[in-house]
Amino acid sequence: MAKVLVVTSGKGGVGKTTSTAALGAALAQMGEKVVVIDFDVGLRNLDLVMGAERRVVFDLINVVQGVAKLSQALIRDKRLENLWLLPASQTRDKDALTDEGVGRIIAELRAKFDWILCDSPAGIERGAMLAMRYADEAVIVTNPEVSSVRDSDRIIGMLDSKTVKAERGERVEKHILITRYDSARASRGEMLSIDDILEILATPLLGIIPESQDVLRASNVGSPVTLNNAASAPARAYTDAVRRLMGEIVNMTVPVERKRLMNRLLGRRAA
């Protein structure tokens, strides 16, 4: 049965789009049929992070308004044949998204895919509300930083009250994904620890993505980090997170950079 998963955070710039691309690609790498939807109308970026920016013809709003069929708007990934992208509109007014229209598209996608990943825009306005509206599960992307944790708490409140599941008296299954984590700084007491964040948000942990140059390197070349360098620390962390999403029990560790000494000796590679 298809699962609708929203990647959300409230706060901007914490890594929603990067995480959507990485989780989507990792799921597809494991053989799942996946579509990632960009809900950030007017500021689309998932296409760019996934390296599909020059292949966008139709978008989510074209489909909502009946200008294009879903099959015309879906873009198939060039590297993974079971990964698809539904881009956001770059030009339209965000009010063009309607609850009814989004519901119709999600229902149609449920019949075709195993996973539907909704990349939420920042904020708590219409786009963010609609991205989470039909979710079965939610990944709340959180940085170890006070404003991000506060906004995550607010988003958790919304997931528990404004989603279709919540209105039916059911629960959206929520997971915290901590990104940009620096274990050295956390151990020196300079950064909120994982335990601090989980205790404050009272929500289970899906994964810990370490701060890494590989994330920027991957987005520079338009490739999800799990595809660009599967052996990198963030890629391994995203892959572990996806295995947990699929019900596996995976030990929670913070993957660290390998070959750090070698890098230092040889000088840093350019991103």
Next chain:
Amino acid sequence: MMNLLRLISGRTASAPVARERLQILLAHERGSRGQPDLLGLLRAEILAVVSRHVVLDPEKVIVRMDRGKHVSTLEVDIEVPNGVERSIAAAAT
């Protein structure tokens, strides 16, 4: 070891401060969630009730809530202009 490092670097750990500030803030924010803008609602209803009898300047209706540890107080401050009771006005028409 950590304390020694801290002593040498002259820095104190800021994470415990972050944690404590968040805990206090979120306890407060969660309490007011689900009852969106309670004060706004109270203000609008109080204004509606009092306006049935007295002509009011809506700007002069102030509703304030002070949350204490054990009890909270609700303060309602309404400024009523002299000599313009609506009942009198109504009787005249």
